[in-house]
Amino acid sequence: MSLARRIIPCLDTDGSRVVKGVQFIHLRDAGDPAELAARYNREGADELVVLDIAASRDHRPTFLETIRRVAAELAIPLSAGGGIGTLEEGQAILRAGADKVTVNTAAIRRPALLTELAAEFGAQAVVLAIDARRDGKSWRAYVRGGHESTDLDAVAWAQEGVERGAGEILLTSMDRDGTREGFDCELTAAVSETVSVPVIASGGADTPQDFLDVFKKGKADAALAASIFHDNLQGFGELKRFLAERGIPMRVSA
Amino acid sequence: MKIALVEYGAGNLPSVERALARLGADTFRAPAPEALADADAIILPGVGHFGALMRQLGERGMIDPLRERISGGVPFLGICLGLQALFSASDEAPDDRGLGVFPGRVAAMPATAKLPHMGWNQLERREPARLLEGVPDDAYFYFAHSFAAMSSATGPGHAEAALCNHGGRFVAVVENGSICGVQFHPEKSGQAGARLLENFLGLAHGYAKNGSGEKRQGTAQ
Numbered sequence: 001m002s003l004a005r006r007i008i009p010c011l012d013t014d015g016s017r018v019v020k021g022v023q024f025i026h027l028r029d030a031g032d033p034a035e036l037a038a039r040y041n042r043e044g045a046d047e048l049v050v051l052d053i054a055a056s057r058d059h060r061p062t063f064l065e066t067i068r069r070v071a072a073e074l075a076i077p078l079s080a081g082g083g084i085g086t087l088e089e090g091q092a093i094l095r096a097g098a099d100k101v102t103v104n105t106a107a108i109r110r111p112a113l114l115t116e117l118a119a120e121f122g123a124q125a126v127v128l129a130i131d132a133r134r135d136g137k138s139w140r141a142y143v144r145g146g147h148e149s150t151d152l153d154a155v156a157w158a159q160e161g162v163e164r165g166a167g168e169i170l171l172t173s174m175d176r177d178g179t180r181e182g183f184d185c186e187l188t189a190a191v192s193e194t195v196s197v198p199v200i201a202s203g204g205a206d207t208p209q210d211f212l213d214v215f216k217k218g219k220a221d222a223a224l225a226a227s228i229f230h231d232n233l234q235g236f237g238e239l240k241r242f243l244a245e246r247g248i249p250m251r252v253s254a
Numbered sequence: 255m256k257i258a259l260v261e262y263g264a265g266n267l268p269s270v271e272r273a274l275a276r277l278g279a280d281t282f283r284a285p286a287p288e289a290l291a292d293a294d295a296i297i298l299p300g301v302g303h304f305g306a307l308m309r310q311l312g313e314r315g316m317i318d319p320l321r322e323r324i325s326g327g328v329p330f331l332g333i334c335l336g337l338q339a340l341f342s343a344s345d346e347a348p349d350d351r352g353l354g355v356f357p358g359r360v361a362a363m364p365a366t367a368k369l370p371h372m373g374w375n376q377l378e379r380r381e382p383a384r385l386l387e388g389v390p391d392d393a394y395f396y397f398a399h400s401f402a403a404m405s406s407a408t409g410p411g412h413a414e415a416a417l418c419n420h421g422g423r424f425v426a427v428v429e430n431g432s433i434c435g436v437q438f439h440p441e442k443s444g445q446a447g448a449r450l451l452e453n454f455l456g457l458a459h460g461y462a463k464n465g466s467g468e469k470r471q472g473t474a475q
Contacts, residue, residue, distance in 0.1 A: 003367075003420060004374040004394055041444075046374055072272060077396060077442045097268055099301075099398070099442065122302045124370040124398040167370045167400075196365065198372050221368065251374045251394040253445075 004251045005215050005243070006046035006222035007236060008200060009229040011036055013082075015052050015059040016066055020178075020227050027053075030230045033066050038073040040229065044236035046251060047077045049170070049200075049224060051102070053145055055083025064096045071097025079127050079170075085109075087116045094121060102170055104129040105143040108150055108157070111164050118165025123197075128166035130154055132187055133174040139187050146174050155190050162195045169199045170224070176204025178227075183210055188218030200224050208234070208242040215248050255462040257455075258284040258293035260320070260336075262310035266441065270299040270333065273441035277452050287319035295458030296320070296328055299441075300335025304360065304401065305347025307335050321353055329432045329457040334399060337428065337435030346401045355433060360403050367421030370400045375418050375438075383415035383429040385436070385453050393446035395426070395438035402437055432457065 011018045011033050018036060019027040037048055050070055052063040060083075067080050080093050081102030090101040090113075101121075107113050107128055117126045131146045132139040132154035139154035158169050171191050173184035181204050188201040198221035201214045205225035214220045228234040237252070244250040257274065259267055261283040274281050274297075281297075284290055298320075300307055311317050324330045332340050341352045344360035352360070363369055374394035379386065402424035405417055416427035418437065428435040434454060440447035 002375070003371065006373050071269065075273065075276075075442065075444050075448060077398070077439075095268075099266065099269070120302075123400065124372060125301065168372060196368060197370065198368055221373065253390075253393075 002249050003221075004046070004249045005220070006200075007211070007239060007250075008047045008049055008222050008224040009036075009040045009045050010049040010051065010202070010224050010226045011070070012051050012053045012226060013063070013066060014054045015062040018230065019053065020230065030227070034069040034073050036230065037070040040236070041074050041076055044240060044251075044253075045076060045229075047079065047222070048074060049102070050078065050080045050098075052082030055145075060089075060092075064092055067093065067096035067098055081127070081129065085113070087113070087120060090117050091120070094125060100125045100127045100168070102127040102129045104131065107161065108141065108143050108152065111160065114161055114164040114166050118167070123165055123167030126166050127168045127170050127200075128158070128161040129170040129172070130158055130161070130191075131172045131174050134184075134187070139190070142174060146177075154187070155194050158191045158195050162197050166197065168197055169195060171199055171201055173203035177202070179204055180206035180228075182206060183214035183218055183220070183223065185213050185218035188214055188220050192219040192221070198222060208239050211239060212243055212246055212248065215243065255280060255294045255459055256292060257281045257295045257297060257458060258290055260290075260296065260298045260311075260316065261285040262307060262314065262316075266299050266301050266333070266439065270297060270441045273448065273451055274455075277448065277455060279455055286314055287316050290316070290319050290323055293323070293328060294462035295330070295454070296323060297331045297333065298336035298339060299333045300339065301398070302335060303346060304335060304338055304344040304352070305350045307339055308347065308350040308352060311339075317353065321355070324353070324355055324433055327432050327461070329454065329461050330434060331454050332435035333441070334437060334439055337425070337437050338401065338403065340428070340433070340435050341403055344401060356403075356428075358403055360401050363400055363402050363424065364421040369421075370398055371402075371420040372398045374443075375420065377416040377418055377426050378423070379416050381413045381415045381429070383413070383427060384457060385427060385429050385434055385450055386415060387453050389446050389449050389453075395436075395440070395443040395446060397438045399437060432461065
């Protein structure tokens with residue numbers, strides 16, 4: 001008996017529709033968020049992440065409505081974010097029905113945001129999303145949907161983020177994102193062994209073996225993927241059975 | 255039958271509301287003590303900080319009315335922080351008193367495992383509980399917390415129906431007559447969570463049918 005590792009589908013949206021692309025570009029439509037959410041909830045996803053990757057203030061009301069529609073379909077936890085810069089914006093995300101708010105760029109610009117959110121809603125409701133790209137022997141954190149590099153080491157930033165209040169790290173390998181070459185286990189293990197909070201690995205998922213690797217070698221607490229689930233290339237039941245048979249604690253029944 | 259959801263300005267109230275609506279339950283929000291009077295059952299949903307919850311309940315004048323209705327036998331379900339509120343105090347906010355229905359203290363979970371304890375975990379059944387009827391022994395429930403009532407915190411004679419283990423054993427399900435609490439989030443726990451909520455509605459239904467004038471329900475069955 002132990003805490004199950006989680007399988008988390010991610011809906012990248014333009015605010016109202018699910019979109020997908022390779023390494024944050026070449027976006028195309030991949031369906032209605034609420035419909036996909038209902039399907040994943042039914043099929044055995046452990047949690048759902050919904051992101052507004054356009055994240056412009058103009059259409060924030062649209063995204064909040066999307067969160068409400070998605071939350072109404074779920075009997076599993078929901079994380080949501082994209083362009084969240086203030087306590088008020090985080091609160092709006094949670095009020096719309098998310099259990100956790102994910103922050104990225106704004107937390108790098110103003111790390112106190114993490115502390116403010118944690119003080120108000122508890123660390124369990126604050127997810128620090130980090131987009132990391134390999135840079136020599138380490139990894140660098142990127143912002144603005146991966147368009148802009150920072151001078152922050154991704155592992156050190158994860159550690160600082162946790163000290164400031166993040167209750168979970170959503171770690172995306174930008175080198176792997178959209179490539180289907182497998183998760184970056186080295187990056188994931190570096191962060192997971194450093195921080196005291198759960199780490200969600202993201203970027204590069206393709207086969208069940210990739211998930212096994214990121215749980216075993218990457219020491220991930222959860223693994224996130226998008227297109228393999230949207231395109232029905234991978235079912236939750238068979239993926240979880242595969243992992244459970246190989247010793248990974250999994251919630252196999254819905 | 256009307257179920258009061260205690261509203262104190264924070265928390266997971268809408269998701270609890272939705273989960274109960276799916277089960278056909280008639281719920282209403284109770285932001286003030288008067289609203290508790292007619293309830294056939296009371297649910298205290300909670301996420302966030304122990305001190306913030308107790309101060310909010312205090313400002314709304316709800317602490318004594320809640321205690322009275324709970325000791326009067328109305329079916330009560332505390333969820334997550336709502337379970338912790340049943341205890342006398344919490345290390346998370348040493349200056350704030352809990353409802354004190356149970357004498358024990360909520361403590362920081364051991365840091366030997368990753369915290370927050372976030373995700374799906376299984377239960378160790380200790381006592382038969384109506385809340386867990388029909389729930390498979392190996393069912394998973396969704397947890398998200400860093401504080402907990404460690405095992406035996408409810409004190410002697412109280413029913414710790416199920417424990418969970420994450421760096422140490424802590425109270426996951428309490429059922430002491432009509433007083434129930436769960437450390438996990440049934441509203442986020444798929445079919446197993448829905449079944450547990452349905453079982454609680456069964457308790458509430460029995461109470462509504464027999465009327466609150468009946469003598470209060472006995473101790474744990």
